[in-house]
Amino acid sequence: MTMKKGVMRPGHVQIRVLDIDEALVHYRDLMGLIETDRDAEGRVYLKGWTEVDKFSVVLREADTAGMDFMGFKCVSEAVVDQLRGELAEFGCAIEDVPAEELKDCGRRVRFTAPTGHNFELYATKKQTGRYGVGNHNPEAWPRDLTGMKAQRFDHCLLYGPELDKTLDLFRTVLGFDLCEQVMTPDGKRVAQFLTVGMKAHDIAFIDHPEPGKFHHASFFLESWEDVLKAGDLISMTDTSIDIGPTRHGITHGSTIYFFDPSGNRNEVFCGGDYFYPDHEPITWDADKLGKAIFYHDRVLNERFLTVLT
Amino acid sequence: MTMKKGVMRPGHVQIRVLDIDEALVHYRDLMGLIETDRDAEGRVYLKGWTEVDKFSVVLREADTAGMDFMGFKCVSEAVVDQLRGELAEFGCAIEDVPAEELKDCGRRVRFTAPTGHNFELYATKKQTGRYGVGNHNPEAWPRDLTGMKAQRFDHCLLYGPELDKTLDLFRTVLGFDLCEQVMTPDGKRVAQFLTVGMKAHDIAFIDHPEPGKFHHASFFLESWEDVLKAGDLISMTDTSIDIGPTRHGITHGSTIYFFDPSGNRNEVFCGGDYFYPDHEPITWDADKLGKAIFYHDRVLNERFLTVLT
Amino acid sequence: MTMKKGVMRPGHVQIRVLDIDEALVHYRDLMGLIETDRDAEGRVYLKGWTEVDKFSVVLREADTAGMDFMGFKCVSEAVVDQLRGELAEFGCAIEDVPAEELKDCGRRVRFTAPTGHNFELYATKKQTGRYGVGNHNPEAWPRDLTGMKAQRFDHCLLYGPELDKTLDLFRTVLGFDLCEQVMTPDGKRVAQFLTVGMKAHDIAFIDHPEPGKFHHASFFLESWEDVLKAGDLISMTDTSIDIGPTRHGITHGSTIYFFDPSGNRNEVFCGGDYFYPDHEPITWDADKLGKAIFYHDRVLNERFLTVLT
Amino acid sequence: MTMKKGVMRPGHVQIRVLDIDEALVHYRDLMGLIETDRDAEGRVYLKGWTEVDKFSVVLREADTAGMDFMGFKCVSEAVVDQLRGELAEFGCAIEDVPAEELKDCGRRVRFTAPTGHNFELYATKKQTGRYGVGNHNPEAWPRDLTGMKAQRFDHCLLYGPELDKTLDLFRTVLGFDLCEQVMTPDGKRVAQFLTVGMKAHDIAFIDHPEPGKFHHASFFLESWEDVLKAGDLISMTDTSIDIGPTRHGITHGSTIYFFDPSGNRNEVFCGGDYFYPDHEPITWDADKLGKAIFYHDRVLNERFLTVLT
Numbered sequence A, B, C, D: 001m002t003m004k005k006g007v008m009r010p011g012h013v014q015i016r017v018l019d020i021d022e023a024l025v026h027y028r029d030l031m032g033l034i035e036t037d038r039d040a041e042g043r044v045y046l047k048g049w050t051e052v053d054k055f056s057v058v059l060r061e062a063d064t065a066g067m068d069f070m071g072f073k074c075v076s077e078a079v080v081d082q083l084r085g086e087l088a089e090f091g092c093a094i095e096d097v098p099a100e101e102l103k104d105c106g107r108r109v110r111f112t113a114p115t116g117h118n119f120e121l122y123a124t125k126k127q128t129g130r131y132g133v134g135n136h137n138p139e140a141w142p143r144d145l146t147g148m149k150a151q152r153f154d155h156c157l158l159y160g161p162e163l164d165k166t167l168d169l170f171r172t173v174l175g176f177d178l179c180e181q182v183m184t185p186d187g188k189r190v191a192q193f194l195t196v197g198m199k200a201h202d203i204a205f206i207d208h209p210e211p212g213k214f215h216h217a218s219f220f221l222e223s224w225e226d227v228l229k230a231g232d233l234i235s236m237t238d239t240s241i242d243i244g245p246t247r248h249g250i251t252h253g254s255t256i257y258f259f260d261p262s263g264n265r266n267e268v269f270c271g272g273d274y275f276y277p278d279h280e281p282i283t284w285d286a287d288k289l290g291k292a293i294f295y296h297d298r299v300l301n302e303r304f305l306t307v308l309t
Helices: A020-030 A077-090 A163-173 A224-236 A286-293 B020-030 B077-090 B163-173 B224-236 B286-293 C020-030 C077-090 C163-173 C224-236 C286-293 D020-030 D077-090 D163-173 D224-236 D286-293
Strands: A007-017 A034-038 A044-047 A057-061 A066-074 A094-097 A108-112 A118-122 A152-160 A177-183 A189-195 A203-207 A213-220 A241-247 A254-259 A265-270 A282-285 B007-017 B034-038 B044-047 B057-061 B066-074 B094-097 B108-112 B118-122 B152-160 B177-183 B189-195 B203-207 B213-220 B241-247 B254-259 B265-270 B282-285 C007-017 C034-038 C044-047 C057-061 C066-074 C094-097 C108-112 C118-122 C152-160 C177-183 C189-195 C203-207 C213-220 C241-247 C254-259 C265-270 C282-285 D007-017 D034-038 D044-047 D057-061 D066-074 D094-097 D108-112 D118-122 D152-160 D177-183 D189-195 D203-207 D213-220 D241-247 D254-259 D265-270 D282-285
Touching: A007 A020, A007 A152, A020 A034, A020 A044, A020 A057, A066 A077, A066 A152, A066 A213, A077 A094, A077 A108, A077 A118, A077 A163, A163 A177, A163 A189, A163 A203, A177 A286, A189 A286, A224 A241, A224 A254, A224 A265, A224 D224, A224 D241, A241 D224, A241 D241, A282 A286, B007 B020, B007 B152, B020 B034, B020 B044, B020 B057, B066 B077, B066 B152, B066 B213, B077 B094, B077 B108, B077 B118, B077 B163, B163 B177, B163 B189, B163 B203, B177 B286, B189 B286, B224 B241, B224 B254, B224 B265, B224 C224, B224 C241, B241 C224, B241 C241, B282 B286, C007 C020, C007 C152, C020 C034, C020 C044, C020 C057, C066 C077, C066 C152, C066 C213, C077 C094, C077 C108, C077 C118, C077 C163, C163 C177, C163 C189, C163 C203, C177 C286, C189 C286, C224 C241, C224 C254, C224 C265, C282 C286, D007 D020, D007 D152, D020 D034, D020 D044, D020 D057, D066 D077, D066 D152, D066 D213, D077 D094, D077 D108, D077 D118, D077 D163, D163 D177, D163 D189, D163 D203, D177 D286, D189 D286, D224 D241, D224 D254, D224 D265, D282 D286
Parallel strands: A007 A057, A066 A118, A152 A203, A177 A282, A213 A265, B007 B057, B066 B118, B152 B203, B177 B282, B213 B265, C007 C057, C066 C118, C152 C203, C177 C282, C213 C265, D007 D057, D066 D118, D152 D203, D177 D282, D213 D265
Antiparallel strands: A007 A066, A034 A044, A044 A057, A094 A108, A108 A118, A152 A213, A177 A189, A189 A203, A241 A254, A254 A265, B007 B066, B034 B044, B044 B057, B094 B108, B108 B118, B152 B213, B177 B189, B189 B203, B241 B254, B254 B265, C007 C066, C034 C044, C044 C057, C094 C108, C108 C118, C152 C213, C177 C189, C189 C203, C241 C254, C254 C265, D007 D066, D034 D044, D044 D057, D094 D108, D108 D118, D152 D213, D177 D189, D189 D203, D241 D254, D254 D265
């Protein structure tokens, strides 16, 4: 059942960047995210313009690129308490992060998934409303958006081991559903796309021997035309491109991949299938993995297998 | 909370048409719905190609046009039982419709809302899978779609009295959220758009003195280009148009309205805002109703107020 | 034959506006034309970003709105000389406008067509190149465009008498072709769309008893999505809309009509058929005029018949 | 000047295919060209649905793939006579092909360009009108189109030596203009894009040591969304893809490249810049060739250099 455990959506991702000013030119000026705050540690907070909460992306300057953690927003603090208990029972390492460790965000319950990634649950974050349009007679969009006009932080794709156990955790404890999967002939699930709402994926995992690897953070665009213009902007700004514009087989979304100046991979995409909890998972055969990932080329480019620590 | 009561989505609508063959030319050949079955009463069953269940539209030949009922699919028969009790307690008139009254559909619990419309809850319907693509290495879309290529039955807009009480019913008993509303200066809600998932609306009501009025049944398209082509097809087939292509202020979806040969209004649209349960309702002032409904023209066309019994 | 007489394209239009500052908010900030200069008389010069010449729109503050004249660029001064002679021979009143009457524009030969409109021929205008991209390794588009991002001045639609004689003038003297026409059952041409290149129309006339009437000046957009966003911007800026987004039957372009603050009608559109000189004219029956003009609604809105002196 | 010598447009291309039935599945069912006739030699004639003439593509079964010739339509037989003389004077080898060698096509003057490619001039071909819509109250498009719905044969890209001399031929004798070029630092033109109308290119050449090489034949689509669907169809039909969807730097059109079953490369594309004869050529530096050809990737894929004999 959708949201059967009270987890609502991907709420934020904290990304490490090598140079915060260069990163802002990328995430704010090129991708069009809205800068909403900075904190005493020098972290910068951003959001897509359609997002109601104050931020969904946190950039932290560090010596290595990669993802620190991804957070899911829950409907209530009671849900966070409840799930904290279930996570511990499941055997996850848990860290309690106090309120205001992220500015204007309540306490978070951080845990490590079997794939080696850090996730968080939280229920409280300041709501500043949709950027530029608000809730009262809202116009269709704000006139002062820039660059790719990214609408919202959408999902992450992560690489790591223990996909079965991780699926069990996300399904049983957190109430996610398995929307789509890639299976080998001998029944091993090598990729799994999980949703906690109606989107084709809120979090996705690909099987990988090393734990905690970061493939990409993804942002939603309005249209296929915006994907084209994203590609144009990537070229105009001499930004490193990975692949696209193209379509995914899995989710059928239309997409382009590229890299921030620190080497973190980003996706902007549009469209994609919808999900309801009575939908059977969609299954791709592992020998169709190329088509499943990049529907037009039907082969993986070499870089697809490159991930960050 | 999304789906807090176990109602998943709009599952079907039964529409009365004056001539079943003419209606099929409209719903199947023009709108591109897939005909999936007929029954002994002569009713015809159709679905959008992305829908997993066997049907979402039932056409019934009758002497007057209009909507017989709209049904919501629930996650389980237990939920249907539970909600049946709560509906009765709320004071709704309830009718138990036996399994197979609609072919390949389980028992339904029919109730009348304060607005005078008939709704149903059910949990069981034969799943035939996405038309032409299925669940195994699915292609992006089937090659043999026709006309407008409507993807799914999306929602209905209904006119009637007692909006407050109806909102209470849908919120309290059925677990819907109020996504968007139109308010008069003295605080009367004259339009309400409700969702039970992430869509901007699954059912909408406009205040009207007469109960049980039908404004339109709406179907989802992939893109604004498909809305243009829908308009083209409307013209090519001498179909009666209402308004569009245009955008709605409410939901911000892009749309076209037209009539079936019996006078039932249809909408096809794309895009639209998304909803999460921590979103405050969006409010439009009643003196902005024109802009709220038709964002570009900013006035209601006269026909907008025309509804069927 | 295309350009058989050396006339290349619509090169400029001079429009009268009641308030030049309000007009600039409209043509520059809303429509996205680039302001390129002003002159001692207070006229403002603008262009679409893809246009190579310095300007294509001249706004002149005056007590009444309307079009002063429309100019066509020729391939050489010799062509202008040659056509000046042929225009005189045809019987047109001719006025020689000296170089620099429009800043950075060479001498112009002004003449009055049988419909009562003032047109000009010229061959020399300063070329400032495509705005923001130029001719050397040009990017796909400039990043600092605003509003509707109008790409170029495209054509005008004018109302007046004597369509046959005007067609004869444009065909015989100026080398235009008749691309599309609307004919009454008794063989009267009530609308004619003329081209001097491959576009579906460079100038169009509709039969009207009063001479010299101005219907609209039209500007080209890149896509149907840009037409939607034009409609959005019209609403956001409380600009008076006429009709659209919709498609024309004639030319099949996709379009929206609206008014500048002085009451001049503008069009922005995309797409449209192409023309070669061996194409037979396309003919619409006058009883299909509604569909010919507004393909989806298939009726003329009342405002369509409103024109300026 | 546009069409200063009376050449109108690319009129046809004859392509060699290894198996005519497989080729038809590709060009007719996948690309959506309309089959209009076959001849006694077994050649099959096709056209894009917007084209007025009877055919623009001729498929000939042969032992090797490649292009036999490309033909340009002229405005009159007198023009063909005149240009035949000028071609001979220029030093081209000329072959007179009698009327009806291609069914329903008049006599053709065939000549070999310095690059080693065979071209033809002709003025007479049966006109069957736009497929499915015609010239009288034409609908926006025919409802029975299939596959990619290719609108027209647009241009070819050819590889060979002697670009300067070929440019001289096309400019001086045939009245083409140089729209866009790629130049080495020492002033050698390594790519040239020529137009005889308002399109960004009607024929293009890339410098190559071997004469007479065929890179691709290109067809026009309506929109970027149609380019996406072309990519989808390529995948659905297991057609060999080359690259795309992407944008070109040169012409700025949006494109996808793929191969017919015989190995001939096809392009379908939309958009692209427009040209007038007073436009200076656009110049790309040779060290920007990757970006000039594939604007997003900014590198040539290896296959780009693969051409057919």
